[in-house]
Amino acid sequence: MSRSPSHAVAADTLFDGRVVRQHWAVLVEGSRIQWVGPRGELPPDVPVDELPSGCWLAPGFIDVQVNGGGDVLFNDDPSPSAINRIATAHRRFGTTALLPTLITDTPEKMRMAWNAIESVPPNSGVLGIHFEGPFLSPEKPGVHDRAMIRTPAVEDYDLLASPSDRLRLVTLAPEQVRAGFITDLTKAGVRVALGHSMATYAQTRAALAEGLTGFTHLFNAMRPLASREPGPIAAALESPDVWFGMIVDGVHVDPAILRLALRGSAHPMLVTDAMPPVGGHRTAFSLFGCEAFARGQTCMREDGALAGSALAMIEAVDNCVRLLGVPLSSALSYASYEPANFLGLGHRLGRLAVGYQADMIALAPDPMQVQATWVAGHRHEAASNAKP
Numbered sequence: 001m002s003r004s005p006s007h008a009v010a011a012d013t014l015f016d017g018r019v020v021r022q023h024w025a026v027l028v029e030g031s032r033i034q035w036v037g038p039r040g041e042l043p044p045d046v047p048v049d050e051l052p053s054g055c056w057l058a059p060g061f062i063d064v065q066v067n068g069g070g071d072v073l074f075n076d077d078p079s080p081s082a083i084n085r086i087a088t089a090h091r092r093f094g095t096t097a098l099l100p101t102l103i104t105d106t107p108e109k110m111r112m113a114w115n116a117i118e119s120v121p122p123n124s125g126v127l128g129i130h131f132e133g134p135f136l137s138p139e140k141p142g143v144h145d146r147a148m149i150r151t152p153a154v155e156d157y158d159l160l161a162s163p164s165d166r167l168r169l170v171t172l173a174p175e176q177v178r179a180g181f182i183t184d185l186t187k188a189g190v191r192v193a194l195g196h197s198m199a200t201y202a203q204t205r206a207a208l209a210e211g212l213t214g215f216t217h218l219f220n221a222m223r224p225l226a227s228r229e230p231g232p233i234a235a236a237l238e239s240p241d242v243w244f245g246m247i248v249d250g251v252h253v254d255p256a257i258l259r260l261a262l263r264g265s266a267h268p269m270l271v272t273d274a275m276p277p278v279g280g281h282r283t284a285f286s287l288f289g290c291e292a293f294a295r296g297q298t299c300m301r302e303d304g305a306l307a308g309s310a311l312a313m314i315e316a317v318d319n320c321v322r323l324l325g326v327p328l329s330s331a332l333s334y335a336s337y338e339p340a341n342f343l344g345l346g347h348r349l350g351r352l353a354v355g356y357q358a359d360m361i362a363l364a365p366d367p368m369q370v371q372a373t374w375v376a377g378h379r380h381e382a383a384s385n386a387k388p
Contacts, residue, residue, distance in 0.1 A: 007027075248316045295310075
């Protein structure tokens with residue numbers, strides 16, 4: 001890991017989060033970007049890191065749904081050391097910022113996880129926490145422990161709405177919480193997403209009116225789209241002010257369905273829903289007492305139920321290009337610019353622009369590999385031949 005007080009990174013191709021540029025460079029001072037422009041306009045006395053021929057320089061990836069990595073499951077070890085292991089594992093594959101995700105668990109575990117998040121330095125790339133549950137539909141639990149799914153109590157609200165400068169994202173089923181609960185959370189600065197839900201179209205629209213702005217792994221673990229009950233999927237895709245997560249592993253959702261979703265009005269963002277095998281050494285792990293396995297880029301229980309993924313974000317970007325037929329620049333935007341805006345951080349993350357934090361990746365597009373990452377100006381080498 002290294003950083004110069006003032007240094008530049010130059011690439012054949014620079015994607016600034018919105019526009020592709022040729023032969024441009026980024027000037028970094030400390031943790032921030034001070035200048036972006038043509039390579040030939042750099043001051044002559046600034047040290048320049050010239051990326052290899054053909055490499056792209058792009059904003060670092062932002063993953064809002066990371067259950068684990070580096071052989072660690074956040075639910076099993078909600079501690080600062082475990083969070084650092086998870087972040088380090090994903091950083092190798094281009095993720096410079098993330099939300100460790102605690103799936104449905106006890107109130108005590110939720111408190112432990114939140115305390116651990118608050119003790120991790122924000123410049124580590126850990127932006128906050130994602131509580132996926134426990135206020136979910138018992139009809140759509142996925143691999144969440146149905147016995148721990150519940151409706152929110154006063155103590156839950158007090159935890160979620162406690163004053164903090166760390167981000168909080170809550171995935172819930174709107175039909176399982178009282179009217180006004182989502183409004184109360186959003187007024188406290190909490191971002192709310194629908195997931196694991198049997199909400200009707202009308203219930204989803206009511207949740208949107210209360211301030212819900214996200215849809216967790218769209219299509220998976222929610223009421224399906226139907227001709228006379230369009231449900232949350234239709235409500236999401238017709239709304240221009242919401243974001244939906246996509247697990248692009250070719251298994252969670254058929255690519256044809258995701259190609260249709262991209263034609264809607266909502267903003268797509270890539271998520272991994274990653275489990276311990278990403279960046280780890282073991283392909284099997286325990287999930288609420290059940291054995292789960294990595295099979296390719298997908299994780300499954302022995303009974304065949306989907307159990308998150310073994311997907312790294314660079315693979316999700318690659319799959320977007322190969323399976324969904326989108327340009328590389330669009331796939332990179334789904335992994336950086338869009339999640340930054342969803343989290344309300346679009347003014348400082350998700351772009352290579354003056355004043356933004358110097359979170360960047362160097363990637364080789366063919367085959368798709370991460371060469372290096374920068375988090376707040378600090379360079380981290382990536383094992384380009386490593387598999388997640």
